[in-house]
Amino acid sequence: MAIPQLFTPLALRGLTLKNRIVVAPMCQYAAEGGFVTDWHYQHHCRFAIGGAGLAFVEATAVTPAGRITRGCSGLWEDGQIAGLARIATMYKSHGCAAGIQIGHAGRRASCALPWDGGAPLGGGPDDGAWPTVGPSPLAERDNGPVPHELSPTEIAAHVTAFADAARRALEAGFDTIEIHGAHGYLLHSFISPIANRRSDDFGGSLANRMRFALLVSHAVRALWPADQPVFYRCSAVDTIDGGLTLDDTIALARALKQIGIDVIDCSSGGINGPATLAQHKVGFGYQVPYAEAIRNQARIKTMAVGLITEPALAEQILAQGQADLIALARELLADPNWPYRAALQLGLDNPHGVLPRNYALTLARRAAILADS
Numbered sequence: 001m002a003i004p005q006l007f008t009p010l011a012l013r014g015l016t017l018k019n020r021i022v023v024a025p026m027c028q029y030a031a032e033g034g035f036v037t038d039w040h041y042q043h044h045c046r047f048a049i050g051g052a053g054l055a056f057v058e059a060t061a062v063t064p065a066g067r068i069t070r071g072c073s074g075l076w077e078d079g080q081i082a083g084l085a086r087i088a089t090m091y092k093s094h095g096c097a098a099g100i101q102i103g104h105a106g107r108r109a110s111c112a113l114p115w116d117g118g119a120p121l122g123g124g125p126d127d128g129a130w131p132t133v134g135p136s137p138l139a140e141r142d143n144g145p146v147p148h149e150l151s152p153t154e155i156a157a158h159v160t161a162f163a164d165a166a167r168r169a170l171e172a173g174f175d176t177i178e179i180h181g182a183h184g185y186l187l188h189s190f191i192s193p194i195a196n197r198r199s200d201d202f203g204g205s206l207a208n209r210m211r212f213a214l215l216v217s218h219a220v221r222a223l224w225p226a227d228q229p230v231f232y233r234c235s236a237v238d239t240i241d242g243g244l245t246l247d248d249t250i251a252l253a254r255a256l257k258q259i260g261i262d263v264i265d266c267s268s269g270g271i272n273g274p275a276t277l278a279q280h281k282v283g284f285g286y287q288v289p290y291a292e293a294i295r296n297q298a299r300i301k302t303m304a305v306g307l308i309t310e311p312a313l314a315e316q317i318l319a320q321g322q323a324d325l326i327a328l329a330r331e332l333l334a335d336p337n338w339p340y341r342a343a344l345q346l347g348l349d350n351p352h353g354v355l356p357r358n359y360a361l362t363l364a365r366r367a368a369i370l371a372d373s
């Protein structure tokens, strides 16, 4: 029987993924001082055991000010490597490639924890707010904090911070790294004309607005081993008038390909307002058309994400050549064994083998008993 596409391996440079199922980065807001905790380890064990081919650790800040909340993880100092190394080693012991997303929240930093409302901290003496940064002194929302406009020298320092964090991620043992260029955070805020009103080399034309993201991508690619892939997550469209268009993002993807970025992870939205998804009409697979257009027009591998919950849809996206990888976030929280569910539903030969042998053997025996009964 033909192997479902979802369970075919994918070679990315020297890294071969055992299947096309990817755990999307998901902030857990459980870090302490930027250090990951046991919660992160437990959270990631669920996906490793569940059979995904690649998993990304959440948006990990390259500077303390780059955290969305005080509960976000960081890689701005060497001491933060060990906790992440434990997660990377655990993933690899299950044959799941280990990835980490690095980013800077820019003007969307300094927010309350989601279960405390998630709004920008007020800047009062005791609420722990910190100054935010961005391309221009424009608040992300009414009455939100006005970010400090980064100078060219400060932009260069942030490029270095991304590179330093990437070096630490490599030291932690991650197979791959994703640059967070989406959701209104620092790199996206420079690319989007909604947030960037600069008139220097980092503003105005699309080429200028992309410059910061391309410098970061170049710096990360330069230090990441040639036989290991680098991902870039984009917000393909801003979904508001005057914002980033799909054609802009296709141009960005072409430039990223030139630099040696291997996969574009195709998300969207987030430039204004609290929610990434709020400005979209969302439905199953709503961002797949972006992954398809970028794949076909920039001729680069893409990862589709966003309300892909059913194995049949994931399989169809791959079979129709709309994307090379399928990332899931919330559905994996609901069911970390989703790869097993997909294997059963798509008719994979020995679906139980998606799980570790400690589970697989006994589940295969149970299936045989049930088949005979």
Ligand SMILES: Cc1cc2nc3c(=O)[nH]c(=O)nc-3n(C[C@H](O)[C@H](O)[C@H](O)COP(=O)(O)O)c2cc1C
Binding pocket: 024, 025, 026, 027, 028, 058, 059, 101, 180, 182, 183, 233, 267, 305, 306, 307, 308, 327, 328, 329, 330, 331
């Ligand atoms: C709890 C949670 C945390 C998230 N954290 C991140 C993150 O760290 N970086 C990121 O790029 N996207 C983040 N996202 C967005 C997801 O990666 C994903 O793109 C989005 O949830 C849509 O996929 P889904 O419908 O499968 O959940 C997060 C989403 C959730 C639900």
